[in-house]
Amino acid sequence: MIRLEHVTKRYGATLAVDDVSFEVARGEVVGFLGPNGAGKSTVLRMLSTWLTPDAGTITVAGHDARTEPLAVRRALGYLPEHNALYETMRVDRFLAFVGKMHGLGGKRLEERALWVVAACQLEGVLAKKIQHCSKGYRQRVGVAAALIHDPAVVLLDEPTHGLDPLQVALFLEFVRKLAKDHAVLFSTHILSEAAAVADRLLVIQQGKLILDATVAAVRGEAQAGGRTLEDEILARVRGSGASGKGA
Amino acid sequence: MSDAPTSTKRERLELGPAARRVGLVAARELGAAIDTKIATLAAIAYALLANALFMNEFFLAGVVDMEPFFAAQPLLLAFFLPALSMRLWAEEKKSRTVELLFTLPVRPLEAVLGKGLAALGLYGLFLACTLPIPLMLEVLGSPDRGAIVSGYLGLALFGALLLALGGLASALVRDQIVAFVTSALVGVALVVSGEERVASVLDGLAPALALGTFLRENVSALVPYQEFVRGVVRLSGLLYFGLFAGLALWGTALVLERDRA
Numbered sequence: 001m002i003r004l005e006h007v008t009k010r011y012g013a014t015l016a017v018d019d020v021s022f023e024v025a026r027g028e029v030v031g032f033l034g035p036n037g038a039g040k041s042t043v044l045r046m047l048s049t050w051l052t053p054d055a056g057t058i059t060v061a062g063h064d065a066r067t068e069p070l071a072v073r074r075a076l077g078y079l080p081e082h083n084a085l086y087e088t089m090r091v092d093r094f095l096a097f098v099g100k101m102h103g104l105g106g107k108r109l110e111e112r113a114l115w116v117v118a119a120c121q122l123e124g125v126l127a128k129k130i131q132h133c134s135k136g137y138r139q140r141v142g143v144a145a146a147l148i149h150d151p152a153v154v155l156l157d158e159p160t161h162g163l164d165p166l167q168v169a170l171f172l173e174f175v176r177k178l179a180k181d182h183a184v185l186f187s188t189h190i191l192s193e194a195a196a197v198a199d200r201l202l203v204i205q206q207g208k209l210i211l212d213a214t215v216a217a218v219r220g221e222a223q224a225g226g227r228t229l230e231d232e233i234l235a236r237v238r239g240s241g242a243s244g245k246g247a
Numbered sequence: 248m249s250d251a252p253t254s255t256k257r258e259r260l261e262l263g264p265a266a267r268r269v270g271l272v273a274a275r276e277l278g279a280a281i282d283t284k285i286a287t288l289a290a291i292a293y294a295l296l297a298n299a300l301f302m303n304e305f306f307l308a309g310v311v312d313m314e315p316f317f318a319a320q321p322l323l324l325a326f327f328l329p330a331l332s333m334r335l336w337a338e339e340k341k342s343r344t345v346e347l348l349f350t351l352p353v354r355p356l357e358a359v360l361g362k363g364l365a366a367l368g369l370y371g372l373f374l375a376c377t378l379p380i381p382l383m384l385e386v387l388g389s390p391d392r393g394a395i396v397s398g399y400l401g402l403a404l405f406g407a408l409l410l411a412l413g414g415l416a417s418a419l420v421r422d423q424i425v426a427f428v429t430s431a432l433v434g435v436a437l438v439v440s441g442e443e444r445v446a447s448v449l450d451g452l453a454p455a456l457a458l459g460t461f462l463r464e465n466v467s468a469l470v471p472y473q474e475f476v477r478g479v480v481r482l483s484g485l486l487y488f489g490l491f492a493g494l495a496l497w498g499t500a501l502v503l504e505r506d507r508a
Contacts, residue, residue, distance in 0.1 A: 050346050
């Protein structure tokens with residue numbers, strides 16, 4: 001569902017993403033790890049079509065992000081890192097706006113709105129303006145907006161930011177359920193979150209993809225070497241020659 | 248691993264869905280503008296000022312004619328309309344909702360047209376607040392209805408141009424105040440460059456260039472607007488406003504595209 005081939009992105013003289021390639025299939029949850037500034041958000045922003053890669057190709061659900069950005073956007077649900085929302089809109093009207101922009105209407109919009117409201121537990125804030133919602137609810141509104149059109153691909157950039165521990169646990173469970181018929185790529189810098197729900201881990205360091213392996217494989221290697229999963233990934237990050245603080 | 252074959256064709260513009268998205272953006276923008284109350288306050292202030300200026304003139308001259316009203320509007324609008332256009336894009340950029348908007352399936356030009364329509368709708372509210380003037384003139388005498396209608400058409404076109412230029416200024420900056428000041432300056436320049444006195448002064452600075460005359464005849468919005476006020480609806484006037492407003496809207500879409508790259 002997601003395919004990146006030799007994708008590169010520069011911000012002026014800074015190489016933010018360096019020749020990154022990977023794929024994510026339907027039914028997979030892929031944890032995208034890396035320290036702050038490693039290039040996670042830039043990759044997700046290119047996938048969302050918000051940014052254009054300088055080189056390489058991005059394909060989402062068979063659509064080229066450069067030539068068919070609208071088709072790509074219809075195929076994916078995206079929760080950006082900062083989760084900026086239209087503050088003065090009521091939650092229900094905001095969700096309806098996003099759904100209609102995706103071409104939903106009538107009964108289908110009603111069905112999808114009911115589903116996301118239940119899934120994200122927004123019943124209590126539907127008539128509230130977004131600016132009056134707590135940070136946790138705002139995050140859930142962002143997730144609901146990303147899912148309202150039932151996209152095949154879900155991109156979540158630091159989705160647990162601002163959630164309390166119980167909400168994090170519930171959210172991760174929710175992501176796991178989503179995987180059944182979606183391709184999910186979610187970025188985080190918290191390894192335990194990724195390991196808890198992901199089938200596969202991608203680790204990016206200074207713009208370069210330094211690990212693409214299943215959680216089971218990494219865990220197996222860690223156990224063989226008598227290390228924890230976290231130590232194993234840290235060892236790989238250090239072994240890559242990068243100077244970041246680890247995943 | 249892709250579930251569908253990779254497509255390399257470019258997306259075709261489908262008018263129905265595009266128009267629907269324009270309408271959705273317009274409706275959302277209209278709601279947000281009303282919610283911020285700036286538009287409402289600006290409309291009230293404009294209505295009070297526009298009506299008061301005319302009444303003063305009307306009671307002094309005692310002529311059943313709207314020409315003094317139309318003559319006062321360009322400068323007034325140059326200061327009031329930026330209050331409507333300043334938030335169009337600067338606010339989206341500052342609050343980062345521009346990323347939300349452009350990761351929804353909408354083209355930049357569709358979003359620009361939607362926001363432009365919303366601003367025009369609010370401007371319609373401005374103009375509606377001045378309708379008591381022609382109604383009063385109808386009661387008191389026999390004003391030239393044709394001139395009133397063409398005057399309002401001129402006002403609508405003049406306002407549409409200022410809003411399109413204000414939208415462009417708003418897309419170029421992040422700060423609403425900067426957008427307001429820039430739009431107001433551009434609006435004032437478009438008006439005063441049409442004044443004969445200003446054109447003469449500019450011509451006097453560099454007679455060989457005749458810059459003042461050039462600006463007055465080719466750039467200023469005042470000259471084509473004044474034709475509408477005189478009751479003359481010419482194709483050249485319609486083209487002037489349509490072309491410049493269209494260029495400003497297109498430029499705004501280009502600026503937004505550039506920002507994303």
